[in-house]
Amino acid sequence: MLENGDLIIRYLERLGVEYVFGVPGGSIEPFYNALARSEKRGGIKAVISRHEAGAAFMAEGYARETGRLGVCCSTAGPGATNLITGVASAYADNIPILVISAQTALDRFGQGSLQESSCTSVNTMEMFARCTRYNTFVSHTAQLETKLLQAVSYALGNQPGPSHLGIPLDVMRHPVSDDSSHHNLRAFTHHDVAPSPDAIQLLLKELSSALKVTVVLGEGAAEAADILISLAESRHWQMVTTPRGKGIVDSYHPLYRGVFGFAGHESAAEALKTKNADLVLVVGSALDEVSTSGWDTTAILSERLIHVSRNPEHLTRSTMARLVILGSPKLTLASIAGALGVETGGGFVSTTEQHSQLPLQIRLDNRTACENVSGSIKPQALMTYMSRVCPSNARVLMDSGNSFLWGIHHWNIRRYEHQDPSKKYFHIGIGFSSMGWAIGASVGVAAAVKNTPVICFTGDGSYLMAGQEITTALQENLNLLMVVLNDSSLGMVRHGQGLSGGESIGNSLPDINFADMAKAMGIESYRVETMEELFSVNLHAILAKTGPCLLDVVVDRDEIPPMGSRMKVLTGSI
Known part of the structure; x- marks a missing residue:
């Protein structure tokens, strides 16, 4: 005899889902029991994040890479509220994820259960209402299958985004027959729109x-x-x-x-x-x-x-x-x-010789800094060098803050004929711009691409907020290179205050050796303070093997990132 948790897993397996990202807890235990049964038969694997927001970011990264549904889950109460930032990020960027949060047992609603988050307590269903495409409470076991299919349909539709199911403990563990999960999924997953x-x-x-x-x-x-x-x-x-x-x-x-x-x-x-x-x-x-x-x-x-x-x-x-x-x-x-009689495919392919120089047809801010290898590390030089030496098929994620400013402007993309033209290798989570987004998302991407290298650029502020998720990459033996831009500050905040004429406040961070932190967690790491030291790091070897690695890159904190359009909005000059 199966339970409703197994019913959900069977549908997810049919959708090609490989992982569910989350953190276990009492009220979500029946779902994890179903995941354990699936994993034993070679099915969906549970990946345990260190924080539920990280789980949602991981699900988003997985969905971005595969085009399939990303799935995350949490227990009741704080588990569900922790998910919300990650869910909001997926909502802002139109990424299809299925979010499953637990509720305490129905017969205990309103009685002060541990971590209760029902309509009679801290109402998490209301919280999810504004950051999901579909948000529903499963109050009876007979509703589950229909609501699950509706959730999938909304998540993968032409306005994609998160769908949320709130499922009480007793509903999740309710027994169902072995012949459940028989609906045809085509009606719920094919939404192509033909123009008139x-x-x-x-x-x-x-x-x-x-x-x-x-x-x-x-x-x-x-x-x-x-x-x-x-x-x-x-x-x-x-x-x-x-x-x-x-x-x-x-x-x-x-x-x-x-x-x-x-x-x-x-x-x-x-x-x-x-x-x-x-x-x-x-x-x-x-x-x-x-x-x-x-x-x-x-x-x-x-x-x-x-x-x-x-x-x-x-x-x-x-x-x-x-x-x-x-x-x-x-x-x-x-x-x-x-x-128009235009044949598609073929066309321009860049050459290795071109990659040794900067793109000539793109006007870069401070082109000189891109090739400056003396003194403290210029972020422009870091991005230029890394984009030259890293494999063209590496998945690259840039975190909120200076990281995505430098990356958008200075990371150079190389594409070859053998690469899928529809596949994106460069990602930013810029709709909601959550600090630490790229850290969790890169774990989800790395889980999806297996042995293909994934590179996450993040700031020291973001890493202090969410860097513990690198231990999930360690536990799962994922090919992930974490590059921390270390300037002992919240760099985008500091430069924004300076450019706007505001007060300099709240932007300083302590001088931290993130390489030592990573080593303490059993992760290969390097402290890099000059470009010469960066040149000596064997990136090819690092990116060719599984397991995470961290580069603690001390960058020139006085280099101003390209944030002119953002400053126009913040200062009201548009």
Whole structure:
């Protein structure tokens, strides 16, 4: 005889889920019992995080890498409230995860049970309501299967994001028959949207008559990357990416002008000006602050805009656009390529010789610092060097703060013919911008890619907040390189205060040796204070083996990161 926990696991197995990330506890114990039974038969494995927010970040990283559903769980009460920041992060970035939180037994509601978080206590269901696509309480065992399928449907829909099930202890352990889990899942997991024929004709007319087009690739453009790049090459269109879209296009592509928006490049902004673009074709972008450079109306947000996305929420921000198309970017642009006689695939491939220099067609802030190897480590030089020597298929995650500012601007992407054009190798969690996001997410990515290297760049402030999750990577023997940018401060806060003329307060951190901390936990680690010391670290050997490693990189704290567009918003100058 099975229990409801086993029923959930069986559906997750059918969806291809490999891991559930979480922290055990009393009220969630029946679900962990089901996980143990699954693991014994070679099924889903439980990965134990050190904090429930980390578990949600891990589930998000797993979903980003695989395209499948990420799953996290917690016990009742504080376990559920700890999840919320990670769940909100996935909600802000439209990442599909299933969140399962426990409740105490139904017959004990309102009686002061340990960790009670029911409607008669600290109501966690209400807390999840505003950061999920679907949020429901399973009050009877007969509801579970239907509500689980609805949760999966919402999570993986065209407005993807977290779905939450609150399940009481007695409902989770309720017995079910062995022939449960028989519903067909196709109706719940296939949500491709075909654009209307009229929309295709209008788009074809606009693109055929335009002399100059700049393409903006957002995160949702990855599925159509090969088509978009082929169109750009055949029509000589310039390309830029949003911060979330970085990584879709090779940094050395001659038509690529860099990132527009948060921590972006002047060359990308130039490519979007009226003199260089009769039309601005934006694909798969939310058009939020970070992707529009603080809602700059001289660039993307104008009557020159054509906006294509499968996510209807994205399109609500395109009220000024010339044309708005709801549909799968791949289906939409394949039709355009066919009508224009453009063959997709092939095209530009960057060379090893190019990688020894900086991209010439992208205007970088302080290009000189990228090659400065003397004195204290310049963050620009760190990003430039690491992006040269790390494998092109390494998954790279940049944490909130100076890390993602330096990474967006200075990390150079290399893509080769053998790589899946729809696969993103560069990730930022910039919608909610949670400190420590990349630490947990990188563990989830590493679990998904197995032996492929994963590199997480984080700040010392974020590491102090969430760095304990590296021990999960140790326990699971994951190929993860943690790079801590150590400047003994909350760097983005400190520079923001300086640039805005604010008071310098609350930004100092103690001088900590994170390499010693890692060694105390049994993790290989190196303290690096100069570029010469970094050159001596055998990164190829580190990235070729399993198990985590940490680099404690002491960086020049006085280098100002590229945060101009953010400062415009904070100071009210837009």
